[in-house]
Amino acid sequence: MGKRKIAVLPGDGIGKEVARGAVEILKAVGEQFHHEFQFSYGLIGGEAIDVEGSPLPQDTVSLCQNVDAVLLGAVGGPKWDENPPQLRPEKGLLQIRKSLNLFANIRPVSSHSSLSDSSPLKKEIIENVDFVIVRELTGGLYFGKPSGRSVENGEEFVVDTLYYKREEMRRILTTAFELAMSRNKKVTSVDKANVLESSKMWREVAVELSKEYKEVTLEHMLVDNAAMQLIRNPRQFDVIVTENMFGDILSDEASMIVGSLGMLPSASLSTSGPNLYEPIHGSAPDIAGKEIANPIAMILSASMMLKHSFNMVEEAEAIEKAVDSVLAAGYRTADVQQFGKRTVSTTEMVELVKAALAEDNAITNIMSAYA
């Protein structure tokens, strides 16, 4: 296998801690399966503001444009909360999505049987849940212009614009239909068509496209109902597709099915350049530096990278299996702690996954080293 170039953008807070863990796991996979992964590091977010005066320096964009895939930790933190809009860490995140044309964010949600007690939901509700949220990532309220504060006739006002081209809706909905074809052939299109003009067009495009995917069942669901259905009966979903902000909110909600934000990975796909892989969580300033962040969302994002960008299916599945076996063996970071289970730090969790990758019984050996 040839060399694969990976850009790593750790970002801020726990982004750095979990990105370090994912790189460790990728190095182990590289050795085990004889692949050469070459890692190059770039600045993004708050640290990039401090060092370069910009949340997304041009060097970082150039780096990402010249690799096979990008791994991103998370950005943000209270230090930069009062900065003007252009100097907010989150701006770096939005800009990298736009620069790499990452229009589709794929967020798989499946329950792990060994974590069923970690979810605030009842066991019988979360059992065998397996769906994917397809979130539009480069349009909608987070990008529309005008956006900002102003004063008119002495009165302060604020505006955010929800803007989508028909074609932008078509391409994300196409991604969802294609994904459904490889799964259980059901698409739930989430919108607010009873109120929003953008949602009415979204629904029209979904119906148009469904004629090209006759095997796929299309259903429409209003976003408020979808928020409720995710908790009431998450097993009903196969592929959920929705616009940027609705997808952002619904996927955080969906993380409670698995038990923690620290468990859910994502892939951001583009039509042309490299894809980007990142956990769905943020930089978690409340736990940053404490060595308690759950690295699994980031590790599983790296596994998605192997599968989607490098077609290394066996390698990706080896990571998933290693994570499952560590959880099944009873090890947990604090966010998914359960009575009677062993709490481990971020580094310990990474070491455990590495050990499980290498050989099944190594988990016991490695933990005795920590005892």
Ligand code: NAD
């Ligand atoms: P957050 O996702 O960072 O944290 C929400 C809660 O979940 C916190 O209590 C945190 O401790 C916990 N949590 C998140 N990831 C965890 C993990 N891996 N292990 C254990 N616990 C975890 O969201 P927030 O607190 O609303 O935002 C914090 C900062 O992150 C803000 O600056 C926000 O703008 C930014 N943010 C960045 C991204 C991103 O980089 N993709 C996404 C969301 C928020």
